[in-house]
Amino acid sequence: MRVPASWLVEPVALADSAGDQSADALAEALIRVGFEVEDVEPVEPVSGPLVIGRVLEIEELAEFKKPIRFCRVDVGTRGSDADQPQGVVCGATNFAVGDLVVAALPGTTLPGGFGIAARKTYGRTSDGMLCALDELGLGEDHSGILVLPPGTAEPGDDAVGLLGLDPEAPDAVLDIAVNPDRGYALSVRGMGRELACAYDAAYGDPAAIDQGLPAATGDGWPVRVEPDSGCRRFVARRVTGLDPTAPTPWWMRRRILLAGIRPISLAVDVTNYVMLELGQPMHAYDAARVTGDVVVRRARTDEKLTTLDDVSRALDPDDVAVCDESGPIGLAGVMGGASTEVTHATADVLLEAATWDPASVARAARRHKLPSEAARRFERAVDPAVARAATDLAAALLERYGGATVESGVTDAGPFAAGTDPAAPPIRMALDLPDRVAGVTYPRGASVRRLVQVGCAVDVESDGVSVSPPTWRPDLTRPADLVEEVLRLEGYESIPSQLPAAAAGTGLTLAQRRRRQVSRALADAGYQEVLPSPFMAPTVLDAFGLDDDDPRRSAVRLANPLDADRSLVATTLLPGLLDAVVRNVSRGLRDLALFHVGQVARPDGTPGPAPEVGVESRPTDAQIAALLGPLPAQPLRVGAVLTGAWERPGWWGEGRPATWADAIDAARTVAAVYGAELTVTADRHAPWHPGRCAALHVGDVLVGHAGELHPKVLEELGLPARTCAVELELDRLPVTEVLARPEVSAFPPVLLDVALVVPVEAPVAAVQAALTDGGGELLEDVRLFDVYSGAQVGEGRRSLAFALRFRAPDRTLIVEEASVARDAAVALAGERHGAVLR
Known part of the structure; x- marks a missing residue:
């Protein structure tokens, strides 16, 4: 989440005694309470005469290939000639006579050290420059110059302070990474509360501010929420008489710009502002284009919706649709429909603040490939109690800056509607549980104070505390969650870090030492270790030419694969290693010797469901056996691939290519670590070449195969000719405590x-x-x-x-x-x- 520091501190009563309050200090404070601040981007200040100007005349210079304008701009008495407008050459066309613009006069230094001076260009003398947003360091938009709303300032007024670019009051944007279970933190409301906890300062909830609107009487719009729709709360309020030409005030535009959102119009900008302020995504409908009652339901088969990006989308029965008499008018929690879009002619606006089932929104956003700021918040859970406050704030802003009339009717529907919120059951916790978990004796009352700070209602009882989490913290469900809140707010740095003393005779097991020795031995032999993906594509098994009954085809399928093309847990190490070869060869590396030590999954039947085991006590042996029972066998293996030159040519000789014999030699290197001797016999085993494949045995136990890969396999996978490979199952090699020592004879051979x-x-x-x-x-x-x-x-x-x-x-x-x-x-x-x- 991106948020300006000046906006973030608004809900927090930071006194002068609170210490350093710079953007870097705010970032450090948030890090102390467990958040990751990825970046602090300073809003670069501007020095020199940056002023407000009013465009008086525009002369189009038509003799050039691209649009060029020579403008006369009133900058008050700040120009080179106080009695005359300033002449400025500009290539933007998004402004007209009478507009307020930002003019950088000669002597101004813009962000990036870009100095402005009078110069002759396109046959005219330009006494300065009209500035775009990116040139002022307020975003990345360079589609036109910044046009300020009428009445923002007067010509000649200083623009540095107005735009928040004053070197004496520096601002910065904090880019904060928010974990999936902390959706409340994707707002100034949520992060302000965390900042107040970090500074131990008073906090004022922006959602608790009375907007002074008329008392609700009746419904704002007829709304029906179907029981299985996934809608938890749907609040609707209507404003009429909005001036469609009313501009968004500069202070609001600046905030949403720095947050990474492009301003569009007053109605849309207000909904985005409320989302950033309170964490409640909103949607604005053109009420004149909504027909009949609003119905929230699951989409029906063959229904389509043209979304705001002008793409017609086939809806899925799992999608939640907002509908009127004409059909779907919005994809709930993701994007609105084009048929009811607010335009520059909209005067009658229906405001929606709803709360949706997180899983439904997440599936819809991925299904339709429509990631959005709204979906990002809904899929992390939005506070259902803030919906009414959000509509009130949005309506009040439209009334204040757009001249709208706020209708008294308010619709509040759904199972989480006001007064019907199902209260979460209280959590009981021993008062000393945080102390016992952290190994620290916290001051008396610290646990209660910290839990109250995050919004919990705490009742102290004789044997502990009963805690009722706030509506915006659905992640607090058990005592361990409450302990985490206490520990992070008291400071993780206060928890002692002390490694326990290792008991004599402990350490790595013999098998673990052997595994490390295998890696070292192969590295000493000239191989390089890689960490390929543990998943494989079903098509690679066909490319290997495996028979239909080959055990390697019996693989565990992932329910939610990270990569749709790799949906199986690997049953052999070769697919990942060969992928690494293809990738390296495509980048110009021709001589490769790669290896990997890892587990594969070899299911031997249909896995059953794993039981759910609580955390109240240690699981019993029977529960552990039931948990491990459905797991497939996961043998430890080592695999290696070779291609290109094994001995490179040079002044010392011609060199030689890697062959199947080198693959077998790698297997012998591994076996020597275990003190085992391999027996090598010819074999036919896909994906190896039938005439250059060796079966590797230790005694009567088959431990792996080595040799040159089949030419058809090389062709299917795009591998170099004569690529060789070896794969051994380390679990089948005997692990002996004492390896045989070589005996050196004193007698000649x-x-x-x-x-x-x-x-x-x-x-x-x-x-x-x-x-x-x-x-x-x-x-x-x-x-x-x-x-x-x-x-x-x-x-x-x-x-x-x-x-x-x-x-x-x-x-x-x-x-x-x-x-x-x-x-x-x-x-x-x-x-x-x-x-x-x-």
């Missing part, structure tokens, strides 16, 4: 090489495993160093060359012993895979 000719379909890993098993205890390591296929080994066969390292732990091994072990290893490889020595 015996190094022998063997070249085996095997059928081409024999997996390398299987042949290597046969050599390892056959070599026995003396075989310390087996490493593949060459693969050959050609005429020398025959068609359908290939040669695999392995380096074998033999070592005895207790003696120097002789070559003969190593040769026997080597022959045993080759024999087992021949038995299992038909391998023969080359």
Whole structure:
């Protein structure tokens, strides 16, 4: 919410003894009571002769491509020649002879350090400039110069003080972030109360001011509110005889301009002003265009409404519509209809101040893509008790500045109409509860005083207090809410911050340490960690080529997704990682190695409803089990993707691209953290390439897959060619307290090489495993160093060359012993895979 500081302090009786009252100090005070002030924007002052002028003559200079005017402006005795009007060249066309304007005479310095001097332009000498709102620092409107209402001032009067640009009385705009549960704070009324609490100052409620209007007699307009309409209160009052040409007074225009709202006409500006002042959005109808009774109901199928933005909208049966005999004339809480719009000829105005069901307004605003200041307040809940005061204030302003006559009739309909407000049940709280929660002993009476400050009615009883929240605080429903009010107003800084001492033997669990070690190991290996979205699009599963019965298609669907395209909770880490690859490649990064450690959701059935558990006491074991029961399995996984060059080319060499072997090596890096050894076998598993996919096992347990992704998957997702990926389930890796330590032998090894000719379909890993098993205890390591296929080994066969390292732990091994072990290893490889020595 944007609000000028000069307006914000009006309801607060800030004495001179209250301390610093600058805009920055006001922002600090609001921060102390729990609000976030995003910015303090000073209204930049103006120095020099900025004066009020009256346009006497306008000469159109037609010889130029764009509209240019040479104006004679009466600036009293402030001009260069006191007896003559000032000549000013201007390109705006929104003013006429007789209008009051703001003239910056030579010597003026406008906001931004823009100095004004007499200069010759377009064949004329311009002694100054006529100013637009943005040039004065009062908004962003540059569509024309500022035209002041008649009677605002006289030519030659000082404009600096009138416009609030005096350096001696600086103003600023506070941009305050308001939480969704504090709708009352989207108004000067609400924020003024908070400021009064922060300064411990007296507060005067603007809604309590008597506007001096005639006593209500009868209805202002026939209104019928249907029971299921979502309308809580509908107040209507009529004013007649409004002067349609009456301008909005400058003080009001200035306030709504600084609040970020564009002035339109007196009737519309008054409703916006009341909304900002009291927090009650209003709507003004041209009463002459309203036919018959006003009916508030849910929209019917096939009904349409042309809203004020001239867009015809098909209404939904969930929408709340304000209707007359012709049909819908407004979308309740969101936007009015064009058929009853107040125009520059409207003299008969029907004022509406209503309160609507927050959820209905929120759904309608999103359904029709119509965010508005009114909807923003209604969806956060508006005080139903302020509707009558809002219509009275609006009617009084139209009477005062538009010459209107306020009719005595007032309609007050709906279940929350005056005198029928359902009282919220009182909340009972122990007086020392805030002290116990905060760990602070507050002064006697502090809790009662603070709760009264926020508007609660408090009855002190023998065992505590009974608190009745005000109508503008629907968020106060339980003792914890009252405690929060006491703590924030007494000051969060008064609550001691002390970390409890950690008991011996506590800290990260072994599984948590392993998870961190996985991240460090992959980072050391050259991968970069990313945090992709935990949600995925249903279409990505089709792009992966998954079978219809693939378990990864069984995903939890979000009821209210943040992104409509990502409506499923991810069952695999790959969609988020591949999205990151696409995004980085589109920004020019070609060589990528990314990883992520996170959970996925793997539902194994239809989840049931979770029970509601109160906060009065710790839930029982049965309640905890009932809460956890409907949750899907959420295994912890690590995923990584590679694309581009793994070793970049340069003066040191040609480099090499990332391959499926690097993906498998990443899996081995992760397994080494757990002290586990992976068994790698060929597999077919989408979305990997069927001929370049490896299944990864620890013992007999499948822990993941790695390899190169299928070309069709790469094409569907817009990924670079030969992109590789790996995904492991960390929960399936054994977590051991003490990892095996390598033993360094003092005895030398015996190094022998063997070249085996095997059928081409024999997996390398299987042949290597046969050599390892056959070599026995003396075989310390087996490493593949060459693969050959050609005429020398025959068609359908290939040669695999392995380096074998033999070592005895207790003696120097002789070559003969190593040769026997080597022959045993080759024999087992021949038995299992038909391998023969080359």
